[in-house]
Amino acid sequence: MATRQGQALGRLAVAPAVAALAAWSIVPLALAIYYAFLHYQLDNPDNTFFAGWSNFYYFVTDPFFAKDLFNTVALVLLVLAITIAGGVLLAILLDRPMWGQGIVRVMVISPFFIMPTVSALVWKNLMMHPVYGFFAHVWRAFGLTPVDWFASIPLLSVGIIVGWQWLPFATLILLTALQSLDLEQKDAAQMDGAGTVDFFRHITLPHLMRPITVVILIETIFLLNVFAEIKVTSVGGLAGNLTYLVFSQLNDANDVGEAAAGGLIAVVLANLVSAFLVRIVGRNLEA
Amino acid sequence: MARRESLAKKSAWTLVAWAIGFVMFFPIFWTGIAAFKSEADAYSLPRTWLTSPWTLENFAIVQARSNYLQYVFNTTVIAVLSTLLGLAFAIPAAWGMAFQPETKPSVNLSGKAWALILLFFFAVTAAIALSVGWRMTDNPLLGLALILLFGLPIAAWVWTRRTGDKLLWMLSTKMMPPAGALIPIYLIFNRNGLVFRQWGGVDLGDWNLIDTFAGMVPLMMLLNLPIVIWMLYTYFKEIPFEILEAARMDGAGLWQELSKVLAPMAVPGIASTLLLNVILSWNEAFWTLNLTNKNAAPLSFFISEYSSPEGQFWAKLSAASLMAIAPIMVLGWFSQRQLVRGLTFGAVK
Amino acid sequence: MGSIQLKGVRKDFGTVAVIKGVDLDIKDGEFVVFVGPSGCGKSTLLRLIAGLEDATGGQVLIDGKDVTEVGPSERGLAMVFQSYALYPHMSVRKNIAFPLMMAKTPKDQIDAKVAKAAATLNLGDYLDRRPGQLSGGQRQRVAIGRAIVRDPTAFLFDEPLSNLDAALRVQMRVEIGELHGQLKKTMIYVTHDQVEAMTMADKIVVLDKGAVAQVGSPLTLYNKPDNLFVARFIGSPTMNVLSGAAAAKRGAASIGVRPEHVDVSTTAGEWKAKVRLAEHLGSDTFVHADVEGAGQMTVRREGEAALHAGDTIYLTPQEPRVHRFDAAGLRVA
Ligand SMILES: Nc1ncnc2c1ncn2[C@@H]1O[C@H](COP(=O)(O)OP(=O)(O)OP(=O)(O)O)[C@@H](O)[C@H]1O
Ligand SMILES: [Mg+2]
Numbered sequence: 001m002a003t004r005q006g007q008a009l010g011r012l013a014v015a016p017a018v019a020a021l022a023a024w025s026i027v028p029l030a031l032a033i034y035y036a037f038l039h040y041q042l043d044n045p046d047n048t049f050f051a052g053w054s055n056f057y058y059f060v061t062d063p064f065f066a067k068d069l070f071n072t073v074a075l076v077l078l079v080l081a082i083t084i085a086g087g088v089l090l091a092i093l094l095d096r097p098m099w100g101q102g103i104v105r106v107m108v109i110s111p112f113f114i115m116p117t118v119s120a121l122v123w124k125n126l127m128m129h130p131v132y133g134f135f136a137h138v139w140r141a142f143g144l145t146p147v148d149w150f151a152s153i154p155l156l157s158v159g160i161i162v163g164w165q166w167l168p169f170a171t172l173i174l175l176t177a178l179q180s181l182d183l184e185q186k187d188a189a190q191m192d193g194a195g196t197v198d199f200f201r202h203i204t205l206p207h208l209m210r211p212i213t214v215v216i217l218i219e220t221i222f223l224l225n226v227f228a229e230i231k232v233t234s235v236g237g238l239a240g241n242l243t244y245l246v247f248s249q250l251n252d253a254n255d256v257g258e259a260a261a262g263g264l265i266a267v268v269l270a271n272l273v274s275a276f277l278v279r280i281v282g283r284n285l286e287a
Numbered sequence: 288m289a290r291r292e293s294l295a296k297k298s299a300w301t302l303v304a305w306a307i308g309f310v311m312f313f314p315i316f317w318t319g320i321a322a323f324k325s326e327a328d329a330y331s332l333p334r335t336w337l338t339s340p341w342t343l344e345n346f347a348i349v350q351a352r353s354n355y356l357q358y359v360f361n362t363t364v365i366a367v368l369s370t371l372l373g374l375a376f377a378i379p380a381a382w383g384m385a386f387q388p389e390t391k392p393s394v395n396l397s398g399k400a401w402a403l404i405l406l407f408f409f410a411v412t413a414a415i416a417l418s419v420g421w422r423m424t425d426n427p428l429l430g431l432a433l434i435l436l437f438g439l440p441i442a443a444w445v446w447t448r449r450t451g452d453k454l455l456w457m458l459s460t461k462m463m464p465p466a467g468a469l470i471p472i473y474l475i476f477n478r479n480g481l482v483f484r485q486w487g488g489v490d491l492g493d494w495n496l497i498d499t500f501a502g503m504v505p506l507m508m509l510l511n512l513p514i515v516i517w518m519l520y521t522y523f524k525e526i527p528f529e530i531l532e533a534a535r536m537d538g539a540g541l542w543q544e545l546s547k548v549l550a551p552m553a554v555p556g557i558a559s560t561l562l563l564n565v566i567l568s569w570n571e572a573f574w575t576l577n578l579t580n581k582n583a584a585p586l587s588f589f590i591s592e593y594s595s596p597e598g599q600f601w602a603k604l605s606a607a608s609l610m611a612i613a614p615i616m617v618l619g620w621f622s623q624r625q626l627v628r629g630l631t632f633g634a635v636k
Numbered sequence: 637m638g639s640i641q642l643k644g645v646r647k648d649f650g651t652v653a654v655i656k657g658v659d660l661d662i663k664d665g666e667f668v669v670f671v672g673p674s675g676c677g678k679s680t681l682l683r684l685i686a687g688l689e690d691a692t693g694g695q696v697l698i699d700g701k702d703v704t705e706v707g708p709s710e711r712g713l714a715m716v717f718q719s720y721a722l723y724p725h726m727s728v729r730k731n732i733a734f735p736l737m738m739a740k741t742p743k744d745q746i747d748a749k750v751a752k753a754a755a756t757l758n759l760g761d762y763l764d765r766r767p768g769q770l771s772g773g774q775r776q777r778v779a780i781g782r783a784i785v786r787d788p789t790a791f792l793f794d795e796p797l798s799n800l801d802a803a804l805r806v807q808m809r810v811e812i813g814e815l816h817g818q819l820k821k822t823m824i825y826v827t828h829d830q831v832e833a834m835t836m837a838d839k840i841v842v843l844d845k846g847a848v849a850q851v852g853s854p855l856t857l858y859n860k861p862d863n864l865f866v867a868r869f870i871g872s873p874t875m876n877v878l879s880g881a882a883a884a885k886r887g888a889a890s891i892g893v894r895p896e897h898v899d900v901s902t903t904a905g906e907w908k909a910k911v912r913l914a915e916h917l918g919s920d921t922f923v924h925a926d927v928e929g930a931g932q933m934t935v936r937r938e939g940e941a942a943l944h945a946g947d948t949i950y951l952t953p954q955e956p957r958v959h960r961f962d963a964a965g966l967r968v969a
Contacts, residue, residue, distance in 0.1 A: 010387025274462035
């Protein structure tokens with residue numbers, strides 16, 4: 001396949017995409033670094049001056065920072081726990097022979113296609129409203145006092161919504177992986193006298209390890225950036241994350257410098273995670 | 288399964304699965320019902336959903352109050368145009384990497400040489416900053432320097448890497464958290480951001496990309512470009528190169544090879560990619576909430592308007608939500624497999 | 637009309653020299669077979685002729701014209717790939733017609749030529765099927781049909797039969813041979829199956845690690861191998877090669893004698909040997925024996941020889957059939 005002409009053409013064909021992505025990945029980063037060292041407020045742009053590290057200092061010592069950093073990590077872990085545990089169970093369930101498998105599958109994966117603003121508002125109102133919400137009715141039916149979800153356990157509430165959206169993703173990927181577990185292996189294990197539990201421990205789970213890793217990494221990248229769910233449920237003050245904090249620095253405080261500094265901290269955090277993902281996908285690419 | 292599951296067992300599994308499926312689907316189901324109820328009934332839904340009357344008025348109200356169709360139009364324009372634009376970049380790139388792979392870097396410079404080149408560019412940037420002043424607002428040259436002097440060497444470096452490294456780098460650009468890019472993009476888009484108010488002698492005082500298609504379409508394209516390229520790449524990889532060579536031997540020129548042989552074989556892959564990209568941009572809700580508010584605002588923004596409502600609004604919220612999610616949910620049902628492939632960068636097929 | 641010359645053709649992949657300067661002269665109408673062990677560069681050489689790879693050095697000439705810089709679509713050659721490389725989205729009819737469409741042949745002529753090719757290859761009933769709905773042998777025929785319709789200067793085949801089962805392989809081998817008889821076109825055929833090579837070729841090119849080891853007619857290679865590599869590669873079972881006293885006696889560093897050129901006696905002969913294993917094929921018996929002081933030898937006896945493991949036998953090479961090689965492995969005249 002190696003003709004000089006073909007190689008040259010191939011290289012040329014890749015160039016526009018490389019240029020576009022290089023611009024996309026570098027220009028904002030370079031500008032963010034630039035702004036992070038300026039004292040620059042949108043409502044008073046004339047009073048702009050070089051600010052050294054002070055933006056980073058103020059962002060990190062902001063009383064919200066520690067809390068929001070904690071929330072960021074907690075939200076990621078919470079949703080990962082929900083989606084991985086639930087995803088494994090659902091995938092195994094859906095892999096069983098049953099009637100109407102296609103319909104069940106569609107019902108299970110549907111939440112993934114709901115836009116974040118819709119799922120946030122539907123959950124906040126129709127499901128979790130402390131008086132009229134569905135859960136409130138259920139609680140009362142059992143003689144319990146309804147929970148005021150977003151007031152008393154805001155982070156968990158956001159976690160449930162986001163978990164509901166991402167559970168289908170984990171399920172779908174793990175199910176796809178399960179279905180590639182070949183039948184002969186299942187038969188062989190049965191011949192060897194493996195029970196259901198043994199089979200799960202020694203065959204299914206090891207087989208799912210790699211897809212689970214992939215799910216964890218990809219979800220983490222998206223979950224670090226949860227935003228719409230927090231904004232439209234108006235819990236930014238109680239259960240905001242780093243992304244939300246950067247947004248509010250810009251939107252509420254009009255502080256470009258500090259927001260840029262916060263953004264850079266988010267970049268560092270995301271890169272720690274992505275380094276792992278790139279390595280895993282890369283290993284897959286060689287194979 | 289070698290052994291047939293017994294009927295009882297199968298029935299039990301079916302029951303459990305349907306129950307769990309229904310629980311997962313319940314919020315959507317509930318929204319679907321509330322959308323057809325009066326506001327008052329929507330608030331007592333758990334008790335009255337079977338008995339209270341059905342109505343279509345919510346849909347009319349939603350359309351009348353906030354011009355729903357306009358938002359559908361905006362969403363569609365952004366999703367479709369960004370997807371087409373993305374394919375225009377991604378198809379050649381995926382073709383090049385799948386069929387003309389490079390197993391070693393085309394330019395071989397040592398790490399030291401690259402470091403020196405980078406150092407040189409940093410030094411030039413610093414020199415410009417020192418001589419013209421560090422305020423980009425006064426000195427557009429600095430902005431230009433930042434863009435060119437940082438962007439070009441990186442692009443050149445990537446461009447000369449072997450194909451596997453190119454692909455991984457493209458993947459890594461997807462990791463850029465929006466929070467990090469928010470400030471620069473906001474300022475580049477915004478006339479008050481002053482990045483582009485004056486460039487050299489040219490007055491760009493009217494520069495404003497906030498809430499425009501001209502801003503949102505390329506942005507959405509770039510957001511999803513890595514996924515689109517990867518997905519196409521994995522599809523192209525499955526087409527045997529020998530078939531393209533056979534076309535060459537049969538006397539087909541490059542254009543005929545691409546249009547008569549490759550294109551028909553690639554259509555299913557391109558269609559799946561297109562579908563996934565439409566879904567992703569339809570549901571995007573970080574940039575749309577931050578950078579649009581009216582003219583180019585899509586459905587995700589439209590729905591977010593219901594977060595600070597007055598009076599009773601659940602039925603209207605449900606009607607609006609239903610209209611916003613229905614089309615894409617149906618598309619999604621048809622693209623489950625492609626979704627797995629696209630979102631896992633080919634790691635799970 | 638269909639002569640092909642290679643002059644010092646070289647091909648490097650990166651720093652690895654895969655084709656190391658090949659000179660070759662192929663006459664119009666000749667059936668030439670490239671053989672050699674896996675990885676020796678047969679496919680690469682064929683693809684260099686096709687124009688699917690750029691030569692790193694040297695020239696490719698077709699009918700005396702230098703085509704080294706000409707793309708594959710303009711060389712006027714047709715190729716049949718190992719994987720068949722049929723267009724999966726086109727019917728058999730379209731597949732066969734594709735080269736004609738590329739050449740802008742008028743529609744009625746296309747139909748006529750496709751019909752003729754289909755008749756030649758017994759494909760008439762399958763013309764409206766997709767390649768995915770055909771058996772391996774039928775796909776193979778479609779690939780050949782696609783090659784013959786447009787009347788190419790020469791045909792290139794890269795291991796076209798290796799994906800077929802044994803019976804079909806024999807049948808297709810005969811069909812391709814007949815096709816060559818009908819069309820009288822130059823054909824270059826890559827294989828690692830020496831039966832195909834010996835039966836089909838006018839001329840065999842034996843390749844070893846990217847260089848030509850010997851070029852000649854099948855019987856020349858069999859009777860007068862230029863070197864040990866060719867001697868060992870051509871012929872089945874493999875030629876016995878002995879060094880030491882037996883070779884020194886004949887004035888060579890090593891000698892070779894084919895299994896079918898060794899006489900067996902139970903009483904007397906040049907070498908005393910013990911039978912390790914006798915393979916009875918019915919038509920032949922292959923005797924594997926340990927020769928005292930010379931290692932193992934294989935002997936081929938026609939018919940059912942009454943020999944069994946543990947028997948002591950005496951072996952004598954047929955003197956005119958003994959090949960002598962010098963220390964560098966080259967034939968000593
Ligand atoms: N694109 C390539 N890049 C690098 N090396 C290659 C490439 N194509 C072939 N080679 C190497 O060139 C050598 C010759 O390959 P070639 O395919 O011509 O062998 P072959 O004789 O056809 O073998 P086989 O009988 O297995 O088909 C091999 O060692 C192979 O690894
Ligand atoms: Mg080969």
